[in-house]
Amino acid sequence: MDAYLLDWLQLIFRWLHVITGVAWIGASFYFVWLDNSLEEPPRWKQDQGIKGDLWAIHGGGIYEVAKYQLAPEKMPETLHWFKWEAYSTWLTGMMLMILVFYIGADAYLIDPRVADLSRYQAIAIGIGFLAGGWLLYELLCATPLARNGYLLGAVLIALAVVTTYGLTHLFSGRGAFIHMGAMIGTIMAGNVFRVIMPSQRALVAAIEAGEAPDPAWGAKAKLRSTHNNYLTLPVLFIMISNHYPMTYAHPHNWLVLLAIIAITAFARHYFNLRHKGIQQPWILGAALVATAVLAWVIMPERAPAPAASEQQVGAAQVQTIIHERCASCHSASPSDDVFTVAPAGVMLESMAQIEQWAPRILARSVESTDMPFLNKTGMTQQERNLLGQWIREGAGE
Template identity: 60%
Template sequence: MSAYTLDWLNLLLRWIHLITGIAWIGASFYFVWLDNSLEEASAENKQKGLAGQLSSIHAGGFYEVGKYQLAPPEMPTHLHWFKWEAYSTWISGFLLLSLMFYVGANSYLIDNSKLVLQPWQAIAISLTTLIGGWLIYHLLCKSPLANNSWLLAGVLLAFITGLSWGLGQIFSARAAYLHIGALIGSCMAANVFFVIMPGQRALVAAVAAGRPPAPKHAKASKLRSVHNNYLTLPVLFLMISNHYPMTYGHPHAWAVLLAILLIGAWTRHFFNLRHKGVVRPSILVSAAIAVILLAWAMAPAPLPAVDADQALVSDQQALSIVQQHCSSCHSAAPHDEMFTVAPAGVMLDTLAEIRQWAPRIRARAINSRDMPFMNKTEMSDAERATLGQWLQQATP
């Protein structure tokens, strides 16, 4: 399969994944807001069995929404189920994961500097992580830990943190992060498929048969819905993390991930409370402070200033390093087998272009060492230091 064809498949799958993800998380946000914003039902609606109601206006129309205490007196002819948003997001995400990390295992998944693997071995570890991770999560949610939400959350967070560290010792840094995102997304979609939807079917069947529904279904569905709700912001971060090597490329990437998971869930808590009429600005303030502190803690050490007595790096030395290690991809005419055009439009054929992209080179090749991609051209630390010194000279 040509690189051009792979680029198109990657683009289309990523686009579909984004669209379906917006639909799923948008529906989730709306129903959480709706459930938390219901007002007491009027006397007339209470007689109909409604527990709450809400009036709204959108797109030039008025809407009246009501929620039954249990169920309507008889099942409506058309009952709308919200499930395909979740299923479509997972399916498109898994196809995208397969295209990038299974088809392109040697390029994107395997990092031979960490562990030498055959593609089938790396793919087996990946699938085991996704399937095994869901089974561990599922069993924990069915265990007595489910009776203590804080303890369960702590155990699950420790599991995700440990798994993040472990994958970071096996896969490429970017693959390790995206696999955590894939696992969380898989757990969220599996919650819908294996727990929430069966619970809703049991409710519908009970009402249709005229018998009271089993409370265990409602309890299990509520727990998984809460988990899905608080995981929305962290999983969105993980979806875009591959663009920011300062996170997954950090020496302590697992700790960065832990911090962002906590900040994302804490921020979501603010909105959950706000929908119930409880406004606590301190939550957003503390989350913002946490982001600032995290950014400060992650900041790379500044490059040392060029000493006046230090031998200067010549333009030719810098250009030679870039041409040897970077220009196979970042060129007007790339000759790398994976890239038919310069990634992100970054071309480094001349000294002027290198100066133009100096901040990006510092961030990606000097600070995070995310480039060259997977260090496939084997750029040494000494060469990075030399290029960094030239950048200090040329663009202080």
């Protein structure tokens, strides 16, 4: 596909994905907060079947919210459902996955340093993980395991470990992280589609028929919403992780990803408790400390690397390396087949430009080996060391 057209399609679907994602997660945060913040209503409301009462002010108006034990005596004419936010987030996300990672499999998904897959192998494996992960999750939730939330949780965590390891040993760091995120997102949207919506339909149908709703539905929906609740923050992190090579391009990127999933899910726990009036600020403190520890553990080698060369590295040498390894993408008119506009606006043609970007070149090409992109231009370790030496010696100053 024409690269310019592809860029526009990606822009449009990324934009839509962010909008729908904000709407989904915003509504979901709001209802979790609402449910946990309800107070006992006064007697006269209880007599009408209201079990939770809440008052709020927003946008210049005061709102009164009532949650019914079951339903009002007469079902209202308009009952608002929240499902399209979830479905459209998933659909736009899948489109984006196709546009970036499947059409651009060679550029984004396959890293020959990790596994030398063909395009079709890589795409099939990617789809296999998304569909397989969701099916396995559904199967597990249908077993007696689901009766014990903690046990099921433990099995799911073990599966997440295996999956993360597998993905990072098949795909580029970016590709692996985004597939983990898409898999979790698929499970979450699937929960809305397969369980939460049907359980609400069953509830409404039972009330309309004047029957008692089947409590089994309620229990299932509760389990799935709990999963969705704890998965929200991890999935949001994963969706922005592609900006941070220190995470996805780390040699042990699978452990980094697991650590971040654990920390962000734990941070969610603080908010869940807080809405219920239980203050446990140490949870947020612990999550912050854990993040700092993680940052420290994965910090790139700071000690000056063994000098790559006895002599000072010369500017001409640096310019040759950059010209050979970077300029095919990072120039005013790139010759690369995929990146036809200088990525991130970074042009590395003149010495002034190279000096301007020196700290980022150090971060992306020396401290991590994330640039050249998937080492497309075959940069050697010796060249990285030379660049590192030159920048650490003051970048030609």
